[in-house]
């Protein structure tokens with residue numbers, strides 16, 4: 001390590017092998033300031049994503065990379081289930097008290113519909129596991145967390161664009177697990193204000209992939225989200241000839257539902273800014289109403305896109321002639337979820353510059369290079 005280099009800061013990323021986790025790790029490694037420890041049980045991912053992220057980091061190293069730089073490109077990956085505290089404790093034991101600077105807690109189950117069928121599984125995996133993780137962090141004097149929350153915490157919001165001050169009224173068990181974890185973090189930061197600092201990031205609709213096409217979203221089974229579904233249709237993995245559009249009689253410009261899409265790499269950069277905001281000198285907690293150093297921020301573009309606009313953008317990106325039919329509204333769909341991202345911009349310096357065209361282009365690049373995801377026989381090699 002040269003004298004100008006700070007020691008690498010160890011950050012543990014839960015759910016590191018997943019869609020968002022792999023892009024967050026990419027962003028962390030790109031800075032060459034962090035040593036990433038990943039924890040994932042691969043319930044919804046494969047370790048191959050981590051192999052590829054590390055390769056991207058190695059490829060990004062300058063020709064004269066130091067030992068310290070090279071170390072930053074290697075991930076310390078643990079296959080570990082967060083619902084099993086003994087497994088998690090073993091990871092922390094490896095580094096000892098104070099050995100891990102902070103945690104980016106991304107791992108969770110995330111399917112709204114499924115959460116209504118197996119709520120206990122969701123509460124265990126998303127809430128109990130978070131409590132165990134926080135307890136173990138406390139044992140090891142690791143008291144900084146960036147938490148993956150979601151716009152679903154707002155339920156059907158009364159005001160669009162949605163500011164963070166909106167009451168939290170999640171409608172599904174999944175959404176409620178996010179509200180509960182935010183509440184737990186707020187309570188913990190209030191109980192020990194000189195010890196804990198945490199930031200919840202309420203993601204809107206992450207989309208796209210790293211422009212190399214080496215990492216991307218690889219949903220198991222039929223994609224639940226619109227953009228990956230369109231990509232799977234265009235690549236021939238989903239055989240439906242027609243997209244079902246749920247309702248065109250919403251109070252939106254073209255009548256279809258509106259969502260706020262942001263590029264997954266812009267979202268990932270929001271995590272770097274949040275980690276910086278957990279530093280001792282940070283000002284972001286100065287305006288907290290109490291002593292508790294806890295904040296929640298929306299991460300979105302602040303620009304809504306309708307289902308039909310997305311179909312059109314994907315048609316341009318893929319050249320595939322999507323057919324769609326309008327069917328009735330789907331229960332639980334909210335007409336418009338557009339973020340007010342002003343607070344994150346003002347306090348964290350967050351912006352999400354990538355446009356929809358870029359998101360669709362990067363998604364399609366990933367999908368064509370890996371038509372069957374990480375595990376398909378025709379995926380590009382690690």
Ligand SMILES: NC(=O)c1ccc[n+]([C@@H]2O[C@H](COP(=O)([O-])OP(=O)(O)OC[C@H]3O[C@@H](n4cnc5c(N)ncnc54)[C@H](O)[C@@H]3O)[C@@H](O)[C@H]2O)c1
Pocket residue numbers: 014015016017018019020021039040041042043044045046080081082083106107108109110125129148149150151203204205206225
């Ligand atoms: N993708 C979205 O549209 C979106 C939107 C808002 C919020 N979020 C939140 O972002 C986070 C990541 O989402 P994603 O799209 O990357 O999902 P993902 O399923 O691709 O990633 C989640 C990762 O967590 C792992 N995991 C789950 N339970 C675990 C456990 N008990 N122990 C260890 N690892 C476990 C999975 O194997 C997976 O690799 C989730 O918390 C989700 O709720 C996602």
